[in-house]
Amino acid sequence: MSDLLPVAEAQARLLAASPPVGLETLPITEAVGRWAAAPILARRTQPAHDLSAMDGYALRFADLPGPWRVIGESAAGRPFDGAVNSGEAVRIFTGAEMPAGADTVLVQEEAARDGDRLTLNGEGPPRYAANVRRKGLDFSKGDPLVAAGERLTAARLAVAATGGAGDVSVRRRVRVAIAATGDELVEPGTPFGAHSLPESNRLLLRALLADLPVDIIDLGILPDRLDVLTRAFATVDADLLVTTGGASVGDHDLVQPALRAAGAGIDFWRVALRPGKPLMAGRRGEMAVLGLPGNPVSAFVTTLLFVKPLVAHLAGAADPMPVTTHAVLGEALPTNGPRTDYMRAELRNGRAFVASIQDSSMLLTLARAGCLIVRAAHDPARACGESAEILMIG
Ligand SMILES: Nc1nc2c(c(=O)[nH]1)N[C@H]1C(S)=C(S)[C@@H](COP(=O)(O)OP(=O)(O)OC[C@H]3O[C@@H](n4cnc5c(N)ncnc54)[C@H](O)[C@@H]3O)O[C@H]1N2
Numbered sequence: 001m002s003d004l005l006p007v008a009e010a011q012a013r014l015l016a017a018s019p020p021v022g023l024e025t026l027p028i029t030e031a032v033g034r035w036a037a038a039p040i041l042a043r044r045t046q047p048a049h050d051l052s053a054m055d056g057y058a059l060r061f062a063d064l065p066g067p068w069r070v071i072g073e074s075a076a077g078r079p080f081d082g083a084v085n086s087g088e089a090v091r092i093f094t095g096a097e098m099p100a101g102a103d104t105v106l107v108q109e110e111a112a113r114d115g116d117r118l119t120l121n122g123e124g125p126p127r128y129a130a131n132v133r134r135k136g137l138d139f140s141k142g143d144p145l146v147a148a149g150e151r152l153t154a155a156r157l158a159v160a161a162t163g164g165a166g167d168v169s170v171r172r173r174v175r176v177a178i179a180a181t182g183d184e185l186v187e188p189g190t191p192f193g194a195h196s197l198p199e200s201n202r203l204l205l206r207a208l209l210a211d212l213p214v215d216i217i218d219l220g221i222l223p224d225r226l227d228v229l230t231r232a233f234a235t236v237d238a239d240l241l242v243t244t245g246g247a248s249v250g251d252h253d254l255v256q257p258a259l260r261a262a263g264a265g266i267d268f269w270r271v272a273l274r275p276g277k278p279l280m281a282g283r284r285g286e287m288a289v290l291g292l293p294g295n296p297v298s299a300f301v302t303t304l305l306f307v308k309p310l311v312a313h314l315a316g317a318a319d320p321m322p323v324t325t326h327a328v329l330g331e332a333l334p335t336n337g338p339r340t341d342y343m344r345a346e347l348r349n350g351r352a353f354v355a356s357i358q359d360s361s362m363l364l365t366l367a368r369a370g371c372l373i374v375r376a377a378h379d380p381a382r383a384c385g386e387s388a389e390i391l392m393i394g
């Protein structure tokens with residue numbers, strides 16, 4: 001097993017070998033899911049003025065307990081243009097600017113109004129500046145809102161838009177070519193014979209990459225023929241080529257020889273990982289290549305651990321690695337072997353229960369799993385009730 005590369009080392013080598021793809025500028029409304037390529041700074045202060053946080057009356061705290069004379073109205077976008085003097089109040093709505101002279105808002109539920117006469121009908125605002133959002137409460141002009149390398153999530157897009165961002169600098173979409181290999185494979189949904197198998201790895205890859213900014217170049221199902229594979233690998237134009245199957249040592253495992261014949265160099269092959277040991281990484285010119293094992297669960301795990309982080313890295317992510325969390329083991333686990341193990345498990349009442357058979361061909365256990373329990377190489381036996389690292393899936 002000494003020739004197997006530890007997972008973290010393989011991941012680091014993979015990312016180090018490929019710089020992010022080129023830049024483009026997009027309207028912020030089209031940048032969802034991209035990674036910011038430059039910091040986004042606030043071009044305005046938010047709120048730009050002191051605003052009312054409630055519907056009610058703007059007045060001076062010192063004038064409590066009233067009564068007041070209502071001298072006008074301030075609505076969001078339509079401020080009152082006068083000033084509030086002692087004994088005066090302005091009708092105000094949530095998000096409206098506080099008029100000059102007023103410092104506190106009396107909520108309308110605690111007020112009684114008769115014409116322009118306003119009286120207290122409740123406890124009133126508890127303190128000076130109650131129900132007022134101070135200018136700059138959220139952020140001030142010049143503040144950093146999104147850092148370079150951070151993902152433009154819903155919340156970050158919203159804060160950037162509020163900060164006045166129009167166009168944003170991002171990395172262009174990543175072109176990912178995907179190919180399945182194997183003479184036994186037929187397209188899903190097409191007639192299948194006694195010796196054929198519906199192909200599922202390309203669909204699995206597409207689904208796992210669906211939330212990333214990728215353009216998929218589908219090379220289809222390629223037969224176990226050196227000449228066909230070599231031609232496909234030599235002519236494909238992408239940032240990343242992902243193959244599945246043919247990665248092992250059998251006579252029909254031709255992906256590596258075909259890649260070499262197509263001019264690609266192999267950086268590493270075989271990782272201390274279960275499932276997913278025969279993973280291969282290399283490059284042909286500018287194009288990165290990942291050869292995933294054909295077993296569907298191996299393809300799934302290596303996509304989570306290698307393909308997705310590489311795509312995120314190419315797309316400009318500062319922190320592209322999958323994020324794990326912890327769960328309580330619902331049962332004991334034996335000592336782990338020399339490979340990092342990703343075990344399919346179901347989560348029931350916050351406890352993780354591993355599937356009894358972890359064969360890397362078994363998709364139903366994967367479909368039923370809520371997480372993968374991550375076991376470090378040579379992890380000692382674990383008791384029921386101990387905490388374990390998990391990777392949420394599905
Ligand atoms: N002598 C050895 N044999 C194997 C080793 C080894 O070290 N020595 N490693 C085993 C491990 S671990 C794995 S994982 C597999 C992976 O091998 P390949 O990448 O060459 O995969 P294939 O042989 O092409 O296929 C394996 C299995 O998966 C099915 N398959 C393949 N592609 C698809 C697809 N796109 N959709 C659905 N199913 C697919 C295929 O029919 C096979 O049943 O090698 C072990 N062998």
Ligand code: MOO
Nearest residue numbers: 275276277298360
């Ligand atoms: O590394 Mo393989 O994926 O265990 O079956």
